[in-house]
Amino acid sequence: MMTEHRQKLVPEIRFKGFTNAWEQRRLSTIIHLFNGNSFSSKGAQVTGIRWLKISNVSVGKIDWTESSYLPKEFWDHFESYRLGPGDYVMALTRPVLKNELKVARINDSHALLNQRVAKLMFEQDAGFGFQLLRKRDTVDAITNAISGTDPPNLSAKDFEKVSVVIPSIEEQKKIGEFFESLDNLITLHKRKLDGLVTLKDGFLQQMFPAGDEVMPRVRFAGFTGNWEERRLGEMLTERNEQFEESEDYPLMSFVGNVGVVPKGEQYDRSFLVKGDDKKYKKTELNDFIYSSNNLETGSIGLNRTGKAVISPVYSIFYSSNDSESLFVGLLSKRKDFINKMIHYRQGVMYGQWRIHERDFLKIIVLTPTISEQNRIIDFFKNIDEQIAAQTAKLKQLRQLKVAYLQRMFI
Template identity: 40%
Template sequence: MSKDAKNVPALRFKGYSDAWEKRKLGDVVERVTRKNRDLVSTRPLTISAQDGLVDQRKFFSKTVASKNISNYFLLKAGDFAYNKSYSVGYPWGAVKRLDKYPSGVLSTLYIVFKPKKINSQFLVTYFEGTTWYVSVSKVASEGARNHGLLNISASDFFDQQLFFPTKKTEQESIGFTIKVLDDLIAATQYSIDALEQAKKALLQRLFDQSWRFKGHSDPWEKRKLQELLVERNDPSIESKTYPLMSFTGTDGVTPKGRRYDRSALVKSSSKKYKKTQKNDLIYSSNNLETGSIGLNKTGNAVISPVYSVFQVTDEAIPSFMGNMILRRRFIDKMLRYRQGIMYGQWRIHELDFLQIVVNVPQTAEQFQIGQLFSALDALIAATQSRLSSLELLKKSLLQDLFI
């Protein structure tokens, strides 16, 4: 049976089998046109597709609301608003419910409404999906766009058709399920943010030596990088043993399939790249400000010859070096050696790079520091993977729980 063959979604909660009703949005919600005549609220609102209805003064560097807000719509907690502005990922605007504040004011350019014969949380979930885009898109086209707004009238908006379960309990179940998932996603993102903040603090404290591992008190030594690194300048063609990969500061050495693959543009199969092996240190002179520097944590590969590649010597621990080079203080040292070349690009010569002086502890302490960050990075990666899984699950549910 197809998803909507009998007006039922692909996925149902146990105990529900009856067909969903098709109704106009205006039949189940009530338009809100109350004005802020008595200046009940002075909080100007705006709609963020990602963050919902938020205080305009916090969202922008300065408020863009009119000085006279007495004629603005007055929103109360639980009211919905439709932002007709379109953006990447939200081609037909965004609908959000006021949850963060008890009240606020909104420009009359927005369409405001509240639930009448439909569960509020179900409605939140409905507008998080893309089903409603189909209906709105019938009355809004490329030709109906004006200065970033979709010229959709309030009557056209409320005339859009939607399917919804007739039983309030099914509406509640759908809304509650997605709400629980949203809470899990938010908590997981919070965990990632907290872990990254912890890593930032550890990078600061461990490398300025204000925090030390027990049993280590010797002062760190000043060493030139040429004592800790050796340039790996080994031209090679792509092969099964050394596949062609990309390098970025965020993802490190990654297969070309995860990014834009330009290999089809290469005419010669004998084109030479640079070899890199696991635990090599790699940097790109042009993108240092955005963090294009790091360790090869993947393994054997060939990468573009524009990158500089170094092997870590026995005097250093790769995981320690990999975190030391990420510090802002180290990047600033590198930038002092940057020289301009053709086409506005920059270059830090490998010989200059190897002259940089750094403070390093004995290898035993380096190992402990490196191990700590390796464990922390693994935890961050696992938490990010969990976040991706939750977001994928939500996307699937939003697709299958609705018609």
């Protein structure tokens, strides 16, 4: 039996003073799609007017990383295709990514609209309409309405197939303003997280010797002198014990970013084939682990979860002094370290590459005294803790928004 608030077409949560039932409408009556133009750029332009393409439109954001440009005179000739701050756009080809629509607001740039990208024209409150398109039920309805083309292409006719429920203009404005404030807060925390990650990357460059240098450019007070060349074999020992999964040693999928996963977070291990007689490799807290098939994408780092068993495809190393394995873990975040590892990679096909453990242990690195290593380790540990806390805060805000989208809409 339908609940009372569903029968009356009212949401579970709403602002004080609003009591009227919401109204069912076709999505096409409140949001119109204005398709872009097929421009001819007359050759590659390095400056001029930005050209908004499908590749620039992602979920909730415009990505100008790979900007294309049109000649400046196009701005005057194609007035109806102009975009500016405050405009909303949607990708029409492959419009859905991971159960979300590729719809975004332009905040800080002007551009001309390319074909297969639509400018969204709202009959009522734009902020409310933007959030309506980000609601999971709306995304599912649009996905089901898209014509059977490959790749999927969203059309104005597809919009006509989708029904939504909306409140009065006044209530729309309240809801739109609320979610705009929440989006701004999420953006603020995302910038703070990005800033911390950038800060860490900067210190990883400055606090370790680069190229032919024998000491870092940035150093803690009281430490002087050149860093010492050492082979990894002097610092690490291979751990190659076969082990069975148990309560004390659960099966773990290693992802490289394991160092910043909040304590207690569980891994999705459903894809792993398990068996009573299957043998794994044992790993302990602060072990250094890598898989040579995916060095560039992150299958390298430290075990930050503790006792576990993992797939035998991984190479595992430990040190009698935790400082040394932790320090190698920091080194592994640097491109020059990855390049040294790749130098020893054997095989000609992706997925069949391998770096033998004996070759890995031949790699020469520069290291300071244990005392200086510990200062550096503690410094980056503090940054990692800030990143983890900020990541958790951002995740909490995004989950809160999802919950509000479900309870403040019908």
